[in-house]
Amino acid sequence: MITSDILPRSEIHYEPLFDFEMRLVLSDTHPLASKAFIEPEDLAQETLLTYPVQRQRMDIIKHFLQPVGIEPAQFKSADNTLMLIQMVAAGLGVAALPNWAISEFSRQGLVVDKPLGKGSGAVCLPR
Numbered sequence: 313m314i315t316s317d318i319l320p321r322s323e324i325h326y327e328p329l330f331d332f333e334m335r336l337v338l339s340d341t342h343p344l345a346s347k348a349f350i351e352p353e354d355l356a357q358e359t360l361l362t363y364p365v366q367r368q369r370m371d372i373i374k375h376f377l378q379p380v381g382i383e384p385a386q387f388k389s390a391d392n393t394l395m396l397i398q399m400v401a402a403g404l405g406v407a408a409l410p411n412w413a414i415s416e417f418s419r420q421g422l423v424v425d426k427p428l429g430k431g432s433g434a435v436c437l438p439r
Contacts, residue, residue, distance in 0.1 A: 332410040334371055335425040337396075337417075339403045345424045352382040359405030360384040361396050372408035376428050397423055 336350045344354055355377060367373050367387070377383060388405055390396045396407045397417050408428065418425045 332412055334376070334408050334428055335411050335414060336428055337400050337407045337409055337414055337423050337425050339401055340421070340424050341403065342406065342424070344406070344426065347426060349427045349430050351429070352377050352380045355384050355406070356382050357385050359386040359388055361399050361405040361407040362387060362389050363396070364389040364391065370408075372428065376408070 336344070336355075338345050344350060344358075347354070360372070362370055386405075388399070390399055393409065393413050396409065397414070399405060400407050400423050409425075411425070414423065414425050417423050
């Protein structure tokens with residue numbers, strides 16, 4: 313079985329398949345695009361664009377915002393990565409996506425991506 317939800321059970325052994333870095337994706341005109349890295353407080357007034365999953369399963373909520381008691385001003389969902397990228401590029405909000413899913417869009421200049429936390433790799437999963 314492959315899962316991203318690690319549950320503390322002694323009878324189950326988990327083996328990581330790969331690491332990835334969650335990054336905030338923004339339009340190049342977004343005010344946060346000039347920051348070196350994103351802090352949780354930066355997202356308090358933002359619209360967070362997400363996949364249609366339960367909030368408690370979102371990595372950005374569980375590992376970045378919830379530990380410091382921050383919640384985005386609004387949530388909007390989209391069914392796939394390309395739609396999320398298009399919504400970000402249009403300035404409809406920001407999204408937190410894994411580096412491997414957005415690297416080509418960033419390289420093409422369609423969006424800007426920033427680390428979540430101080431320095432590269434600050435929010436890495438699954439470890």
